[in-house]
Amino acid sequence: TLVYVNVLNIEIILSELKNNDNVKNNVRKPKNARTKRILKKREPKVEENVKTAIFVRGSTTSQVVNDALSDLCRLRRTNSINFTKKNNIHPFDDDTSLNFYCSKNDASLFVIGSHSKKRPHNLVFGRMFDGQLLDMIEVGIEKAITMSEIKSQKCSVGMKPLFIFNGDLFETSQVHKTFKNMMLDFFRGQNLESINISGLEYVISITATGSIVDSDSTASSTSDGKIFFRVYTIQMTKSGQKAPRIELEEMGPSYDFKLRRTKFAKEEVYKIATKVPKTLKPKKVKNIDVNEIGDKVGHIHVGRQDLGKLQTRKMKGLKRMTEDDQTEDWSRKKRKS
Amino acid sequence: MDVSAQLEAQKSKFKSINVEKQVPLQFDLGLLASFDTNALEENKLKTETDNYLKTYTRDGTQLLINEIFQLPLTSVQDVGVVVELPKIVTAIPREKPLPKPNPPTRWERFAKIKGIKKNKKSKLIYDEEKGEWVPRWGYKGANDDGSNEWLVPVPDNADPFEDQFTKLREAKKVRISKNEARRRRNMDEAETGETQKLENKSKAGAKALKKTELHQQISVAKTSTASLGKFDKPIKGEPSNTKGVKRKFEPNIGDIQKEKEARLNILNKIIDKKGEVLNVRKAIAKNHQEN
Numbered sequence: 092t093l094v095y096v097n098v099l100n101i102e103i104i105l106s107e108l109k110n111n112d113n114v115k116n117n118v119r120k121p122k123n124a125r126t127k128r129i130l131k132k133r134e135p136k137v138e139e140n141v142k143t144a145i146f147v148r149g150s151t152t153s154q155v156v157n158d159a160l161s162d163l164c165r166l167r168r169t170n171s172i173n174f175t176k177k178n179n180i181h182p183f184d185d186d187t188s189l190n191f192y193c194s195k196n197d198a199s200l201f202v203i204g205s206h207s208k209k210r211p212h213n214l215v216f217g218r219m220f221d222g223q224l225l226d227m228i229e230v231g232i233e234k235a236i237t238m239s240e241i242k243s244q245k246c247s248v249g250m251k252p253l254f255i256f257n258g259d260l261f262e263t264s265q266v267h268k269t270f271k272n273m274m275l276d277f278f279r280g281q282n283l284e285s286i287n288i289s290g291l292e293y294v295i296s297i298t299a300t301g302s303i304v305d306s307d308s309t310a311s312s313t314s315d316g317k318i319f320f321r322v323y324t325i326q327m328t329k330s331g332q333k334a335p336r337i338e339l340e341e342m343g344p345s346y347d348f349k350l351r352r353t354k355f356a357k358e359e360v361y362k363i364a365t366k367v368p369k370t371l372k373p374k375k376v377k378n379i380d381v382n383e384i385g386d387k388v389g390h391i392h393v394g395r396q397d398l399g400k401l402q403t404r405k406m407k408g409l410k411r412m413t414e415d416d417q418t419e420d421w422s423r424k425k426r427k428s
Numbered sequence: 429m430d431v432s433a434q435l436e437a438q439k440s441k442f443k444s445i446n447v448e449k450q451v452p453l454q455f456d457l458g459l460l461a462s463f464d465t466n467a468l469e470e471n472k473l474k475t476e477t478d479n480y481l482k483t484y485t486r487d488g489t490q491l492l493i494n495e496i497f498q499l500p501l502t503s504v505q506d507v508g509v510v511v512e513l514p515k516i517v518t519a520i521p522r523e524k525p526l527p528k529p530n531p532p533t534r535w536e537r538f539a540k541i542k543g544i545k546k547n548k549k550s551k552l553i554y555d556e557e558k559g560e561w562v563p564r565w566g567y568k569g570a571n572d573d574g575s576n577e578w579l580v581p582v583p584d585n586a587d588p589f590e591d592q593f594t595k596l597r598e599a600k601k602v603r604i605s606k607n608e609a610r611r612r613r614n615m616d617e618a619e620t621g622e623t624q625k626l627e628n629k630s631k632a633g634a635k636a637l638k639k640t641e642l643h644q645q646i647s648v649a650k651t652s653t654a655s656l657g658k659f660d661k662p663i664k665g666e667p668s669n670t671k672g673v674k675r676k677f678e679p680n681i682g683d684i685q686k687e688k689e690a691r692l693n694i695l696n697k698i699i700d701k702k703g704e705v706l707n708v709r710k711a712i713a714k715n716h717q718e719n
Contacts, residue, residue, distance in 0.1 A: 135524035142523050199523030221525050254461035255488040262465055271463075276520050279459055288509045291460070291496070296485040300473060321481055325489065331442040334497040337490045339482055356521070364521030 133197045137368050141281050143198040144171045149205025150179045155212045156204035158237045162344040163202060165238065166278065166322070168248045172196055182215050183352060186224045193219045200277055210351060216273050217354075220364045226356040228270050233317070234347040243342050246292040246324055251280040253291060253325070258299035260316070266353050267299055270318070293342060296321045318348040445494060447487045455495050458516035462492040533614045 121127035132140065144167055146160045164173045180188055182203055193201060203215040210231060217227030238245065254275060260267045278295055301316020322343030327335035356364070379389045454463040472480040500512045532540065539546075552561040555570045563569040580592040650657040656674060678687075 135527045137527065139522055139524065218521065218523075220521055220523065225521060251460060253489060253492055254459065255464065255485055255492065256461070257464045257466075257484060257488065258468060259465040261463060272518070272520060275459055275461060275518060279520075282516070283513060285502075285510050285512045286460075287507055288501075288511060291493070294485065294489050294492075296481065296488070298468065298473075298481060298484070300468060300470065319477070319481055321478075321485065323482070323485060323489075325493075327493075329442055330445045332445060334445050334494045336443045336445050337486060337493055339486045339489065341478070341482065345478070361521060363525060365519040366522075366526060367519075368526055 137370060138282075141170050142200050142276065143196060144200035144202065144277065145174060145192060145196055145198045146171060147174045147180060147192065147201060147203045148177045149181075149203055149213075150177055151206050152177065152204050153206035153212055155232055155235050156206050156214065159212075159214060159232060159235055159344065159346065160202060160204045162238050166343060172198065182217060182224075182227060183229070183354065189217075189224060190219070190222060194222050213351070214348075216270075216277065218273065218276060220356075220360060223360075224354075225360065225364060226269060226273070227354045228266070228273060229351040229353065230318070230348040231351055232346055233349050234345075236345040238343050241341055241343070241345070243340055244324065245342055249280070250290055250292045251283065251286060252278055252322075253294040254278075255294060255296040256299075257296065260299040260301070261297075264299075265355070266350055267318075269353065269355060270350070271297070291325060293322060293324050294339070296323065316350065318350065320344075320346040320348060445490055447490050449487070449491070453488065453491050455492065456517045457496060457499065458514050459518060460492070460496070460513075461518070462488055462495070464488050531618050534610075534617070 121130055144164075146164045148157070148160065152160075161173070164171050174192075178188070180203060182189055189201065189203075193199065199219040201215075201217050201219070203217070205213045205215075207213070210229070212232040212235070213229060214232060215227055215229045218225045256271055258267075261271045262268070274295070274297055296319075298319040298321075299316065300319075321341065322345070323339035324342040326338045326340065328338065330336040379387060382388050449464070449466055451464075451466050454465070455461070456463075468484070469480070496511055499514070502510050502512070504510045538544075549564065551563055553564050553570055554560075555562045558570075565571060577593075577596070580596065582588060582590075582592060586592075650660060653660070
């Protein structure tokens with residue numbers, strides 16, 4: 092046994108020399124439990140965390156852009172990181188620095204604000220998938236009213252907003268569809284199974300006007316198209332019925348956007364990104380339907396029955412008998428009596 | 429008793445929650461979103477933008493709230509009325525790809541073959557000595573390894589001068605190191621991929637597979653030149669690969685007689701069978717088949 096133990100120890104020592112556990116695949120192995128928990132939180136999961144957003148300023152910004160960035164950051168109070176310093180970043184030309192910022196902060200949403208003569212008061216909304224840029228939309232702010240300018244009661248921090256998308260452009264135009272998806276992604280907050288009615292505090296309303304010129308043009312696709320971004324708080328009053336009467340009061344920032352450049356996601360990447368795992372898909376209940384009247388109907392499958400071997404009431408008088416049986420019967424009866 | 433009049437009176441006290449829309453709204457209640465495809469009044473939008481947007485949004489929100497209130501409501505204590513949201517319909521991309529399931533470890537594979545199922549053990553067990561529920565393992569646990577024993581009886585066949593306590597401690601260390609080695613092995617196997625190990629049950633098998641793979645790769649590399657590796661320097665002991673013969677063409681200007689002979693041979697092959705060019709029987713049969 093002494094020899095065996097020695098050999099095993101040597102094997103262990105050799106295996107330890109081979110693996111440098113601390114650095115594997117360029118990711119440092121955590122040294123303590125705290126960092127291990129942080130790394131585990133950043134791992135890909137079936138049900139994901141709330142997306143973190145970063146708000147970056149470009150090399151030159153205007154007051155309008157600065158205010159817009161801080162207001163949007165406030166709307167998304169938790170899970171948003173505000174970069175205070177200016178960075179020389181041009182997302183449409185080069186996305187390496189963007190990838191770096193997002194991977195470092197474990198963020199998958201970003202807003203970059205900049206201002207130049209060619210593109211005044213510019214905001215770029217974008218998303219990441221798997222550490223790479225997925226898609227982004229550039230908008231120009233034409234008219235802006237900040238949250239502090241509107242004197243009204245604001246909603247509580249971290250509430251889930253209601254969304255209203257007005258205009259049929261959100262169904263027909265590819266750019267608008269992407270914008271709609273991005274806005275939903277940006278402001279939706281946590282994925283909840285149930286929500287308290289008193290938690291429905293504010294509504295974000297996005298309205299699109301204009302006409303589609305053609306979907307192929309990379310320049311602004313709508314001739315005089317605008318997107319109105321409004322945020323209101325909801326006041327519920329009695330209505331005598333189950334649902335309350337709604338009154339709105341303007342609360343938050345109000346913007347008039349004009350769509351500029353867009354970078355769409357590659358189809359294959361988008362497909363992978365929107366894949367729903369089997370565990371999260373709604374379970375199909377087989378066999379049970381609801382018919383027109385509203386009754387629940389289902390099939391019960393009974394196995395094949397051999398009608399010859401069915402157990403039924405036996406009526407002796409109806410039993411088919413042959414002549415021999417009959418005489419036998421009579422003879423038995425005679426014997427008995 | 430007709431209460432409809434009273435109901436109407438009651439209803440008129442409050443403002444209506446009904447909204448008329450030409451095209452009904454689409455909803456995604458999991459996201460608390462509504463999509464309105466009705467046409468907007470362009471002139472109103474241009475002249476009195478904010479007011480028009482406010483009233484328009486109020487209508488949309490009213491419809492959305494009506495829809496939300498049709499979902500199952502429950503009143504939870506101290507919280508209020510809670511509504512159960514359905515699953516999200518719109519496809520929103522994830523931030524990270526789906527995690528790949530871990531390949532099964534050695535034990536898991538073995539258990540699957542044998543049909544061994546995991547028995548869920550409770551975290552606490554009743555410790556007779558202490559008379560209370562303690563954790564099965566870990567801090568202040570009722571560990572069974574005997575390393576914390578205060579009294580260890582010496583077994584009959586053991587050396588009386590052997591230190592039993594150190595023996596137990598050493599045994600525990602060995603168990604820990606074995607466990608660690610197994611964990612490492614599992615991690616390595618998960619990284620490199622189990623399939624190799626599954627195919628080759630023995631180390632010799634794995635070596636052999638690697639060898640054949642290497643040979644294949646070498647031969648492919650060798651013949652990936654214009655001259656199919658014919659003019660490469662031959663390595664001692666390496667079997668020469670005669671695969672891949674290049675097409676051979678006769679020179680354009682050569683022996684005329686030889687060319688004539690070759691051509692006549694081809695012709696003779698065609699008209700070989702008793703001077704018949706066409707096998708009539710076969711032709712009829714084929715025609716019959718096609719029709």
